Amino acid sequence: MHCPTCYSTKFQLSRVRPGDRLQLLFFRYPVRCRKCAGRAFASRAFANHLRKLGKLSPNDYGERA
């Protein structure tokens, strides 16, 4: 995916905010662009990929699974 603002492909996981609940229901996860720090939503697969790179623990992610 590309950042909607700067078209960068470099992202990191972003912390879930209360307002993100609706997105999470649709398996959209918040990510933050490393270049412009813009926020966007990515697929679960993409979020898992970022998580493996290792920034936030699953607990920080607010998942119950």
Ligand SMILES: [Zn+2]
């Ligand atoms: Zn960006």
